[in-house]
Structures are given as C-alpha cells and as structure tokens.
Amino acid sequence: MAADIGRFTTEPKIAYFSMEIGLKKEIPTYSGGLGVLAGDTIRSAADLRIPMVAVTLVSRKGYFRQDIDEEGNQIEHPVEWDPADHMTLLPEKVRVEIEGRDVQIQAWLYVVESVTGGQVPVLFLDTDVEGNREEGRTITHFLYGGDERYRLKQEVVLGIGGVRMLRELGFQIRKYHMNEGHSSLLTLELLNRFKRDIEEVWDEEHVWDTERVRSMCVFTTHTPVEAGHDKFPYDLVRDVMGEIVPLGFLRKLGGEERLNMTLLALNLSRYVNGVAKRHMEVSRDLFPGYEIHAITNGVHSYTWTCESFKRLYDRYLPGWANEPELFVRVDKIPHEEIWKAHMEAKIRLLEFIKEQTGVVMDPDVLTIGFARRATAYKRANLLFHDVERLVRIGQGRIQVVYAGKAHPKDEPGKGLIKEIHRYMKSLEGKIPIVYLRDYDMDIALRMVSGVDLWLNTPLRPFEASGTSGMKAAHNGVLNFSVLDGWWIEGCIEGYTGWAIGKEPEETIVGEDTSDRDADDLYNKLEKVIIPTYYERREIWIKMMENAIGKNAYYFNSHRMMRRYVTEAYIR
Numbered sequence: 115m116a117a118d119i120g121r122f123t124t125e126p127k128i129a130y131f132s133m134e135i136g137l138k139k140e141i142p143t144y145s146g147g148l149g150v151l152a153g154d155t156i157r158s159a160a161d162l163r164i165p166m167v168a169v170t171l172v173s174r175k176g177y178f179r180q181d182i183d184e185e186g187n188q189i190e191h192p193v194e195w196d197p198a199d200h201m202t203l204l205p206e207k208v209r210v211e212i213e214g215r216d217v218q219i220q221a222w223l224y225v226v227e228s229v230t231g232g233q234v235p236v237l238f239l240d241t242d243v244e245g246n247r248e249e250g251r252t253i254t255h256f257l258y259g260g261d262e263r264y265r266l267k268q269e270v271v272l273g274i275g276g277v278r279m280l281r282e283l284g285f286q287i288r289k290y291h292m293n294e295g296h297s298s299l300l301t302l303e304l305l306n307r308f309k310r311d312i313e314e315v316w317d318e319e320h321v322w323d324t325e326r327v328r329s330m331c332v333f334t335t336h337t338p339v340e341a342g343h344d345k346f347p348y349d350l351v352r353d354v355m356g357e358i359v360p361l362g363f364l365r366k367l368g369g370e371e372r373l374n375m376t377l378l379a380l381n382l383s384r385y386v387n388g389v390a391k392r393h394m395e396v397s398r399d400l401f402p403g404y405e406i407h408a409i410t411n412g413v414h415s416y417t418w419t420c421e422s423f424k425r426l427y428d429r430y431l432p433g434w435a436n437e438p439e440l441f442v443r444v445d446k447i448p449h450e451e452i453w454k455a456h457m458e459a460k461i462r463l464l465e466f467i468k469e470q471t472g473v474v475m476d477p478d479v480l481t482i483g484f485a486r487r488a489t490a491y492k493r494a495n496l497l498f499h500d501v502e503r504l505v506r507i508g509q510g511r512i513q514v515v516y517a518g519k520a521h522p523k524d525e526p527g528k529g530l531i532k533e534i535h536r537y538m539k540s541l542e543g544k545i546p547i548v549y550l551r552d553y554d555m556d557i558a559l560r561m562v563s564g565v566d567l568w569l570n571t572p573l574r575p576f577e578a579s580g581t582s583g584m585k586a587a588h589n590g591v592l593n594f595s596v597l598d599g600w601w602i603e604g605c606i607e608g609y610t611g612w613a614i615g616k617e618p619e620e621t622i623v624g625e626d627t628s629d630r631d632a633d634d635l636y637n638k639l640e641k642v643i644i645p646t647y648y649e650r651r652e653i654w655i656k657m658m659e660n661a662i663g664k665n666a667y668y669f670n671s672h673r674m675m676r677r678y679v680t681e682a683y684i685r
C-alpha cells in the first residue's frame with residue numbers, strides 16, 4: 115500500500131492544511147467544530163472528485179477523553195489509540211530545524227474513499243520516529259496541548275514540514291488552503307522555495323516573490339475571538355525556528371510586535387474568506403484593509419444524517435447524498451413518515467442516555483439539545499438565567515440534554531459544566547436534565563437527530579458560523595438560536611425555526627445582551643414553541659420539512675466545496 119502513493123501524484127492537487135481533522139470517532143485528532151468541518155470538507159472533496167490532498171498532525175494522544183465527576187468537575191485522560199490500526203506509515207522522511215536541531219518527520223497515510231470513486235489522501239505528520247530526541251518525539255502528541263513554545267513547534271511541523279513532505283512524496287500542488295492560521299508558516303517555506311535567483315540585489319526584499327506565493331495560497335479564518343488567533347513573541351520565534359526568513363522581513367508580514375499567524379496568512383493569500391456572511395463583516399472590521407470574502411460553512415449530508423432519515427431520503431429522494439439539492443423536493447415525503455423517522459432517532463438517543471447516565475427520559479416530552487465546546491461566549495447557562503421562570507414554563511413539558519468539553523486550560527468553560535451540574539441537581543423532579551460525557555462525533559449525531567429542538571445561545575458576534583445546527587436541520591430538528599453565524603442566513607422565523615434576541619444590526623459588539631436574550635428565549639418557549647409542539651403538531655412537522663428543504667438544502671459541504679472550487683481554487 116505504501117508504494118501506492120504514486121496513484122495520487124499523477125495530477126496537480128489542492129493541498130488542504132488543518133491542525134485538526136475529524137474523520138471519525140476512532141481517529142481522535144479533532145477537538146470540535148474546526149476539525150469536523152475539515153473532515154466534512156475532505157469527505158465532500160472525495161465525493162465530488164476534487165483533486166485534493168490533506169495534511170494534519172497525528173496527535174497520538176488525541177485531544178482528551180472527558181470524564182465528569184458528581185460535582186461536574188471535568189477530568190481529562192489521554193486518548194489511547196494507535197495510528198497503525200487505521201493508517202499506513204510511509205517510509206519517506208523529511209526534516210525541519212527546531213531549536214537548532216533536526217527533527218525528522220514521517221507521515222501516516224489515510225485515504226478517504228467515496229462511493230463515487232473519488233479519493234482524498236490524508237497525511238498525518240508524526241515526529242515520534244526513531245532517531246529523534248525525546249523533545250522532538252512528543253511534538254505531535256497532544257492536540258492543542260502544552261505551552262506557547264510547544265504550539266509553535268507543532269506549527270513548524272505542520273506548515274513547513276507539511277510542504278516538505280508533499281514535495282518529498284512527489285505531489286504537485288496548485289493551491290495551498292490554510293484552514294485557520296495554524297498552518298500559515300507554510301507561506302515561509304514557499305517564499306524560500308520561490309526565492310528569486312538574481313545577482314544584483316538593489317533591494318534586499320526583492321529576492322522574495324511574495325506575489326507568486328500569494329497566487330498559490332487560500333486562507334480561511336474561523337473565529338472573531340481574540341484568543342483564537344495565535345501570536346508568538348519574536349524571541350520565541352527566533353529560538354524555535356531560527357531565521358527561516360530574515361526577522362525584519364517576517365515582521366512586515368506577520369506584525370511588528372509579535373508573529374500573528376492570521377496576519378501572516380492574510381498577507382500571503384490572494385483569496386481570503388470568513389465562514390458566514392456575518393463573519394466576513396466582523397473579520398473586515400477586525401482586519402481593515404484586507405479583501406475578505408464569505409463562503410458559508412456546510413456539513414457533509416451523508417455523515418450527519420441518522421439511519422432513519424437516510425432510509426427516508428433513499429426512498430423519496432434517491433441520490434440525495436451526493437446531490438443535496440434534491441432536498442428541495444422534501445415535500446414528497448409524507449408527514450407521518452417524517453415524524454416516524456424522527457421518533458425512531460429520538461428513542462435511540464433516549465436509550466443511549468439511559469445507558470450512559472441511568473436517567474430515563476420520556477419520548478413524548480419536548481426535548482431540547484445543547485452541545486458545543488464549553489466556553490464562556492457560548493453561554494451554555496443562558497437557559498437558567500431565571501430558574502423560577504424556566505420551571506414555571508417548562509415543568510412537565512421539557513427535558514434537556516447537554517454535552518461538551520472544555521479546553522483543559524479554560525477555567526470559565528469548566529465552571530460552566532459545574533454550573534449546569536448544579537442545576538441538574540436543584541431541578542431534579544421538575545425538569546429532567548442530563549450532561550453526556552465525552553462529546554464526540556458519534557454523540558453529536560445521536561443528539562442532533564434525537565432531540566426535538568436544537569438550542570444555541572452564543573454571545574454575538576463570536577459564533578463565526580456554527581455547524582451543529584446544520585446537522586440538526588438534516589434530521590428535521592428545529593433550531594432555536596441567537597441570530598449569529600450561519601443562523602442569520604438560515605432562519606426564517608416560525609418557518610425554519612426561531613430566533614433568540616435582537617436582529618444582528620441592532621447589536622453592539624461587547625454588549626451584554628443576556629437579560630434581553632433570556633427574556634426572549636423564555637417568551638418564545640412559553641408562547642410559541644411549547645404550544646406548537648404539543649398542540650399544533652402538524653405545523654411542527656411542516657417546519658421540520660422546511661428545515662430540510664431550506665436549511666439542509668443549502669448548508670451542506672457539497673455546496674460549500676463547489677464554492678471553494680469556483681471562487682478560491684481555480685482563480
């Protein structure tokens with residue numbers, strides 16, 4: 115199999131770089147939305163036979179396995195998995211210099227294969243190889259682990275090592291797509307590769323062919339949250355990677371004070387985009403002077419549709435998985451069959467909940483789902499803003515399912531998990547609430563298909579896109595969400611779902627809108643959502659149909675990839 119790499123190098127490819135990639139539960143090299151999006155990107159590229167190769171890190175210890183104790187304290191364990199169970203180690207080796215010493219890199223090959231015959235090779239870079247010193251071997255162990263120095267070393271391996279590995283394996287690359295700034299050091303490797311060979315240098319910087327590099331690079335920025343943009347002090351940069359390009363020149367590209375990976379990517383990419391229309395606007399404010407476009411995210415339809423809906427779509431919309439546009443014909447499916455498929459998914463989720471937590475939930479009760487990274491701006495606790503009011507509205511009428519990991523260093527995020535556990539206890543006997551442990555792609559699919567209502571309450575404008583709501587729509591689950599990210603584009607009030615809080619143009623960045631948002635949330639839950647669910651079931655099911663026909667129809671990664679091809683890759 116190893117020698118087989120040649121079958122992928124016969125035509126030029128798009129190289130897709132991502133620090134994390136979520137291919138499946140068993141390959142735990144992802145932490146959340148960014149990685150799952152990367153996985154969906156690759157799956158759609160394979161289905162659509164887009165010539166692509168993906169590059170990431172092998173993260174041998176994964177992100178972490180989450181346990182939660184009685185009090186709601188998150189306990190983190192390394193994930194035990196062996197890349198050899200899933201992939202093939204290629205014999206080729208490349209080197210990068212880190213802290214003045216050579217670090218050797220090898221790559222594991224995993225091939226994403228589509229039923230259409232399309233294939234996308236994914237290279238998982240690994241420094242845990244024979245001959246490396248101990249510090250070198252651990253660089254590709256922990257996803258988002260360690261300190262700043264560790265992160266920078268990982269980014270050297272991903273960006274610089276990744277480009278070298280592609281060349282060593284014989285790939286010809288026509289575009290480099292950086293999925294977030296973690297991989298933007300790749301631009302420096304390209305600058306060196308395309309250095310002008312001129313005798314008379316009248317201007318030191320004339321040797322750098324930045325235009326050529328820009329013409330080869332595409333950059334997608336993913337978050338308006340400040341901490342989401344890596345910035346490294348130049349002392350650290352010099353210490354870890356030496357002067358791969360002269361530091362004076364690097365400062366012009368990546369920022370005077372610190373090396374800002376987002377800025378570096380912005381300056382060296384001809385095509386730059388945000389992940390929803392609103393996120394494009396926010397990014398333009400954040401980085402004035404740059405031309406920033408929007409390609410709104412999507413999810414891989416086949417991956418994010420549960421078994422019972424797959425059967426339904428196969429029967430009424432054959433071909434839907436590779437042509438999600440067929441969701442436009444969702445009206446062909448009888449309402450009672452939509453409901454039946456939904457109840458099947460709901461019962462499966464409730465069985466899983468019973469298995470994991472021992473809690474028995476009622477399939478006839480309106481079930482609300484909330485699962486995402488536990489971090490402050492996502493406001494997992496907004497539902498409990500006024501607990502008495504929630505009980506008055508919801509007792510006997512709603513039950514709630516939570517899940518989500520907090521980054522090991524995100525103390526406020528961990529605090530949110532504890533807070534929800536306190537409400538779980540204090541509302542016992544009034545509103546059943548569970549918190550599922552170890553949120554991953556499997557639990558995500560169970561939840562987005564098995565609840566009735568998908569809740570999202572981010573603080574604006576920090577939800578760049580959000581994708582779990584798109585997964586819900588693929589399973590006829592209705593969204594109830596703050597108007598931010600994709601939902602601004604997806605929400606037709608009372609038709610595809612419901613909005614929480616103000617219109618986006620009425621909001622001021624940094625304003626705490628929690629009182630007003632919670633008030634709106636309770637009002638709609640009481641006056642519209644609960645009555646529709648229990649008393650006007652026909653309207654509810656009609657809305658489920660709309661979610662499929664309007665939201666799943668549009669917010670899928672096939673549409674997204676067609677747009678990357680026509681707007682970014684072939685330019």
Ligand SMILES: *Cc1c(COP(=O)(O)O)cnc(C)c1O
Pocket residue numbers: 145146147148150485486487553554555558559579580581582583585
């Ligand atoms: C889809 C998904 C996410 C992203 O969900 P958001 O709504 O964008 O926060 C995170 N983690 C897992 C496991 C997912 O499947």
